[in-house]
Amino acid sequence: MTSLRRRLFLILLFATGVIWFTAVVWIYQVSRLEVEHVLDSRLQEAARMVDSLVAGHMPASPAEPLTIPSHETVGYERQLSCQIWSLDGRLIARSSGAPDEQLAGPAPGFTERVIDGERWRIFTVDDAEKGVRVMVGDRLGLRDQLIADLIKGLLWPTLLIAPLLGLITWVSIGRGLRPLDDITAALKGRNAEDMRPIDVGHAPTEIRPVADALNALLAKVEAARQQERDVTAFAAHELKTPLAGLKTQTQIALATDDPAIRDGALRQILFSVDRTTRLVRQLLVLARLDAAPVAAPAAAVSVGEILDEIGATGGGCVVVDPALHAHRVVADREILGVALRNLHENAVQHGPTGGAVRWSLSSDGKGIVVEDEGPGIDVDELPLVRQRFYRGRSRSPVGSGLGLAIVEVATARIGWSLYLGPRAAGPGLRAELRALGDGDAIAS
Numbered sequence: 001m002t003s004l005r006r007r008l009f010l011i012l013l014f015a016t017g018v019i020w021f022t023a024v025v026w027i028y029q030v031s032r033l034e035v036e037h038v039l040d041s042r043l044q045e046a047a048r049m050v051d052s053l054v055a056g057h058m059p060a061s062p063a064e065p066l067t068i069p070s071h072e073t074v075g076y077e078r079q080l081s082c083q084i085w086s087l088d089g090r091l092i093a094r095s096s097g098a099p100d101e102q103l104a105g106p107a108p109g110f111t112e113r114v115i116d117g118e119r120w121r122i123f124t125v126d127d128a129e130k131g132v133r134v135m136v137g138d139r140l141g142l143r144d145q146l147i148a149d150l151i152k153g154l155l156w157p158t159l160l161i162a163p164l165l166g167l168i169t170w171v172s173i174g175r176g177l178r179p180l181d182d183i184t185a186a187l188k189g190r191n192a193e194d195m196r197p198i199d200v201g202h203a204p205t206e207i208r209p210v211a212d213a214l215n216a217l218l219a220k221v222e223a224a225r226q227q228e229r230d231v232t233a234f235a236a237h238e239l240k241t242p243l244a245g246l247k248t249q250t251q252i253a254l255a256t257d258d259p260a261i262r263d264g265a266l267r268q269i270l271f272s273v274d275r276t277t278r279l280v281r282q283l284l285v286l287a288r289l290d291a292a293p294v295a296a297p298a299a300a301v302s303v304g305e306i307l308d309e310i311g312a313t314g315g316g317c318v319v320v321d322p323a324l325h326a327h328r329v330v331a332d333r334e335i336l337g338v339a340l341r342n343l344h345e346n347a348v349q350h351g352p353t354g355g356a357v358r359w360s361l362s363s364d365g366k367g368i369v370v371e372d373e374g375p376g377i378d379v380d381e382l383p384l385v386r387q388r389f390y391r392g393r394s395r396s397p398v399g400s401g402l403g404l405a406i407v408e409v410a411t412a413r414i415g416w417s418l419y420l421g422p423r424a425a426g427p428g429l430r431a432e433l434r435a436l437g438d439g440d441a442i443a444s
Contacts (some may be wrong), residue, residue: 195222350374
């Protein structure tokens with residue numbers, strides 16, 4: 001498992017290391033240029049100073065080259081070497097640390113040469129009036145050593161501070177992640193029934209989206225649990241009546257010797273079994289729809305074929321507009337079939353005996369309409385009949401209040417909507433299924 005604290009620490013450590021490395025390289029380059037400039041200036045000053053002193057101290061033509069003693073000093077100064085040559089090529093004098101070989105050629109200014117395996121940088125001054133050539137040089141290796149010593153002087157404090165900086169970074173990251181630890185502790189301390197929102201308090205802006213997402217998820221879980229409890233309670237209530245009727249009618253059928261009473265009891269048993277079977281089937285369909293993804297896979301299906309299958313098993317007088325057989329919609333066939341079947345059963349149950357259930361296209365050709373000849377639904381109950389187990393005033397003896405609720409859930413799964421209203425020609429209910437959006441989900 002990857003630790004967020006460790007990951008942040010390594011990222012900051014790497015970033016700090018890159019910055020330090022870049023700074024060291026930059027300081028090295030700048031320091032090298034500055035040191036070379038300073039030391040070259042010292043070479044020039046030393047050469048001109050020696051040249052200015054030549055007239056009063058140097059003999060015109062010494063038999064042996066003079067050796068100019070250099071005081072033993074600490075640092076870079078004692079590394080300078082000096083030679084004084086005549087313009088005709090005779091060595092007049094040299095410092096005690098200077099090599100026997102001529103430092104540079106006759107060209108004045110700066111030159112670089114390799115002498116005895118070491119690279120030198122020399123500044124030469126020609127003085128025609130005095131007839132001398134002054135050469136002052138130093139070893140480039142000593143310059144590199146000077147720059148290296150400078151960088152080491154900068155790095156040692158950094159290396160000593162690095163552990164302290166790492167500790168401070170680790171502690172700071174821990175304090176920054178403390179709101180996450182608080183949220184974790186709060187969630188661990190809850191029981192399975194506690195779905196209260198998380199109190200983000202003064203949490204940083206970066207953590208609030210996580211907390212808000214968790215709160216939204218908790219709200220969805222609580223809504224699903226409440227819905228499950230409601231379904232369980234309503235189902236238990238709805239199943240209790242037909243089961244009690246089954247027991248009562250069975251007892252009557254067993255206790256009587258009258259064939260008419262026995263037949264009546266058996267018919268009531270059959271009625272209760274049908275009602276219970278339909279309720280269980282609707283509960284299973286509802287549970288399957290609740291578990292189905294919101295965006296179900298879609299394909300082109302024929303509405304007329306689905307209605308023919310429903311009419312063959314659903315009973316009642318079904319009138320299907322021939323235009324629906326040529327009408328194809330883009331939707332999940334199974335879920336659309338569930339919606340159409342429950343609309344059909346709802347129309348059959350609430351319609352009069354022998355009444356017709358009519359299926360047709362809407363006037364604009366984009367909606368699927370079903371109309372029955374039943375009592376209809378009062379306007380004030382239209383928003384309520386979509387709720388689960390709501391049966392309304394014009395309830396059917398075999399209904400359970402789940403038909404339109406199932407249609408509502410099914411249409412939401414395929415991106416459609418359910419519209420309810422009174423039938424225009426006479427009593428009855430008009431229900432229309434229509435795809436949301438601009439109609440791209442429907443194709444004729």
